[in-house]
Amino acid sequence: MLSSTIQIETKNLNVYFDKHYVLKDVNIKIPAKQLTAIIGPSGCGKTTLLKSFNRLLEIHDEVKISGNIFVDGQDIFDSKGDEIPDIRKKMGLISQKPYPLPMSIYENVAYGLKIHRKKTKKGELDAAIQHYLQEVGLWNEVKDRLHDPASRLSVGQQQRLCLARAIAVEPEVILCDEPTSALDPIAAQQIEKLLLKLKQNYTVVLVTHTLRQAKRLADYVIFLYFGMVIEQGPAEDVFNNPKNPATIAYIKGDIS
Amino acid sequence: MDVLNRRTVEEKIFKLFMIVSICIVIGSLVIIFGLVIINGASSISIEMITQTPTPGNALGGGILNAIIGSLLLALPATGLACIIGIGIALYLQKEFSHPGFANFIRFTLDVLWGIPSIVYGIFCLMIMIALGMGSSLLVGIFALTLLEIPIITRYMDEAIKMVPIGLKESAFSLGSTKFETAIRIVRRQAFPGILAGILLGLGRGIGDAASILFTAGFSNRIPTSLFDSTAALPTMIFNLYSLPSGQPKAYAAAFILLVVVLLISIISRVLSKRFMKHVIR
Numbered sequence: 385m386l387s388s389t390i391q392i393e394t395k396n397l398n399v400y401f402d403k404h405y406v407l408k409d410v411n412i413k414i415p416a417k418q419l420t421a422i423i424g425p426s427g428c429g430k431t432t433l434l435k436s437f438n439r440l441l442e443i444h445d446e447v448k449i450s451g452n453i454f455v456d457g458q459d460i461f462d463s464k465g466d467e468i469p470d471i472r473k474k475m476g477l478i479s480q481k482p483y484p485l486p487m488s489i490y491e492n493v494a495y496g497l498k499i500h501r502k503k504t505k506k507g508e509l510d511a512a513i514q515h516y517l518q519e520v521g522l523w524n525e526v527k528d529r530l531h532d533p534a535s536r537l538s539v540g541q542q543q544r545l546c547l548a549r550a551i552a553v554e555p556e557v558i559l560c561d562e563p564t565s566a567l568d569p570i571a572a573q574q575i576e577k578l579l580l581k582l583k584q585n586y587t588v589v590l591v592t593h594t595l596r597q598a599k600r601l602a603d604y605v606i607f608l609y610f611g612m613v614i615e616q617g618p619a620e621d622v623f624n625n626p627k628n629p630a631t632i633a634y635i636k637g638d639i640s
Numbered sequence: 641m642d643v644l645n646r647r648t649v650e651e652k653i654f655k656l657f658m659i660v661s662i663c664i665v666i667g668s669l670v671i672i673f674g675l676v677i678i679n680g681a682s683s684i685s686i687e688m689i690t691q692t693p694t695p696g697n698a699l700g701g702g703i704l705n706a707i708i709g710s711l712l713l714a715l716p717a718t719g720l721a722c723i724i725g726i727g728i729a730l731y732l733q734k735e736f737s738h739p740g741f742a743n744f745i746r747f748t749l750d751v752l753w754g755i756p757s758i759v760y761g762i763f764c765l766m767i768m769i770a771l772g773m774g775s776s777l778l779v780g781i782f783a784l785t786l787l788e789i790p791i792i793t794r795y796m797d798e799a800i801k802m803v804p805i806g807l808k809e810s811a812f813s814l815g816s817t818k819f820e821t822a823i824r825i826v827r828r829q830a831f832p833g834i835l836a837g838i839l840l841g842l843g844r845g846i847g848d849a850a851s852i853l854f855t856a857g858f859s860n861r862i863p864t865s866l867f868d869s870t871a872a873l874p875t876m877i878f879n880l881y882s883l884p885s886g887q888p889k890a891y892a893a894a895f896i897l898l899v900v901v902l903l904i905s906i907i908s909r910v911l912s913k914r915f916m917k918h919v920i921r
Binding site for chain 1: 820829
């Protein structure tokens with residue numbers, strides 16, 4: 385069914401928030417080096433699914449998870465608590481509202497490199513930071529004020545900074561949780577372009593509530609409805625020949 | 641037309657109300673400073689802050705002993721309150737405690753915050769007597785620590801609690817450990833709020849008289865050990881004012897105390913602003 389290798393696979397994944405049953409027996413496969421869009425009406429569990437991949441759900445105490453998630457064939461729930469940072473490191477996260485770290489632009493990108501002891505010499509670090517800021521098209525806008533607080537950037541710039549910060553850790557996967565919903569149309573377009581570029585080297589998983597964005601960007605689509613996977617497959621198949629009545633209704637715009 | 645008239649009158653009355661309120665606040669500040677300066681002008685001199693009272697003449701010399709006493713009381717007390725406060729504040733976060741119990745502790749702290757400082761003073765006096773100790777720097781520090789803990793802790797708690805979950809998620813998703821997230825990210829984000837609490841506690845400690853009246857005692861000399869009695873600016877003012885013809889000097893001492901408190905406020909503003917610039921909203 386899929387030509388490329390599988391990066392992330394879930395088996396009977398169930399997630400509860402207190403007594404609220406959020407994800408129900410989710411079985412999905414996410415292909416490597418492609419852009420997978422998770423679509424569905426709001427409140428259907430898209431973000432929950434995304435944040436289960438890097439065990440970010442577990443910072444909330446009230447969450448209960450059962451089932452398996454395999455990343456590169458390895459069950460991430462097999463690893464012990466102190467290995468969780470290594471799992472998370474494999475996946476960058478871009479959230480709905482950008483949260484730059486409370487430090488300078490430079491320090492934001494340097495943070496991951498520093499905590500993982502990747503680049504330690506000043507010259508190497510400077511070069512790496514320039515490289516990652518160029519990757520997200522931010523270098524020219526910030527090169528003269530690298531030591532300004534990141535909080536002074538516009539929201540769109542902050543989102544690109546978050547992307548630079550994420551790829552600086554050299555992840556394999558980039559998880560995006562509605563990354564353009566807080567942005568103006570031009571900033572949103574920049575992010576979309578970047579995601580298309582990044583999918584050549586990274587596996588991109590994009591949660592989006594705009595069907596049109598999914599149509600523009602996705603290679604592979606997962607449709608979630610009330611916490612269940614209703615349909616998944618290559619984008620053309622899901623968008624052009626949806627099989628399930630719920631998918632048909634969602635794509636027609638009858639449910640949102 | 642009538643309705644419009646009524647609404648404009650309402651607007652005007654409310655505006656007047658606001659202006660009067662503001663005038664009362666600013667006016668009191670100006671009047672307090674004015675009175676203190678006018679009444680103390682004759683006694684304000686460089687000797688006030690460079691000399692201790694002349695032996696045998698409480699009105700001679702300066703009040704250096706009280707200035708140093710105040711610092712020796714308030715700075716260690718603030719330090720201790722910070723150490724205890726950060727422990728409590730961290731425990732109050734949902735990572736460490738049951739929310740119901742945490743709220744109970746918060747309520748307790750708020751009650752403690754409201755307890756008048758004379759009660760802390762008497763409480764420490766009782767312990768002091770039970771232990772057979774005399775009034776001393778040590779007991780004074782202890783009383784001020786108790787007074788400052790609720791203020792500093794509640795500020796720290798609020799500051800840490802306000803760190804957005806999205807920011808913590810960002811830090812975790814970059815592969816940070818819990819410790820790195822706490823030390824490198826949460827601390828930076830919460831620091832201006834924590835600092836505000838610390839300086840507020842310090843200001844309260846330096847200005848409070850009732851809690852140290854019985855516990856730190858009074859002395860005309862600069863304390864040389866933790867077990868010496870010591871004067872502080874508030875108790876010095878009290879003491880001078882009760883002496884015959886001591887008022888001008890009491891006002892001069894009050895002026896110095898006001899300046900110290902004002903300096904703490906200004907420093908707190910400046911530092912907050914410096915650390916605020918990185919804070920993510």
